[in-house]
Amino acid sequence: MLRSHPKPAPYDEPVRVGAVLPESGVEYHEAPPQYGDTPYRYTVIGGDPVLVDPNTRVIKQVIK
Incomplete structure (x- = not known):
C-alpha cells in the first residue's frame, strides 16, 4: 500500500492502462x-x- 502521494496531476480523461499523459x-x-x-x-x-x-x-498500471 502506498503511504503518501505526489500532488495530483491535471488530467480530464478516464484513468486507464494505455492512456497517454500530457x-x-x-x-x-x-x-x-x-x-x-x-x-x-x-x-x-x-x-x-x-x-x-x-x-x-x-x-x-492503475493502483487500486
Missing part, C-alpha cells in the same frame, strides 16, 4: 519499493496512483 504538468517519482526494480515512474492522476513509462508517458 507532456507537461505531471510530476513523476521513483516507484515505491514494493514494485521492485522497475523502469516505470509513479504519479497520481485524478486521485488514482498510477505507474507510467516516463519515456512514452503511457499508463502501465
Whole structure:
C-alpha cells in the first residue's frame, strides 16, 4: 500500500492502462519499493496512483 502521494496531476480523461499523459504538468517519482526494480515512474492522476513509462508517458498500471 502506498503511504503518501505526489500532488495530483491535471488530467480530464478516464484513468486507464494505455492512456497517454500530457507532456507537461505531471510530476513523476521513483516507484515505491514494493514494485521492485522497475523502469516505470509513479504519479497520481485524478486521485488514482498510477505507474507510467516516463519515456512514452503511457499508463502501465492503475493502483487500486
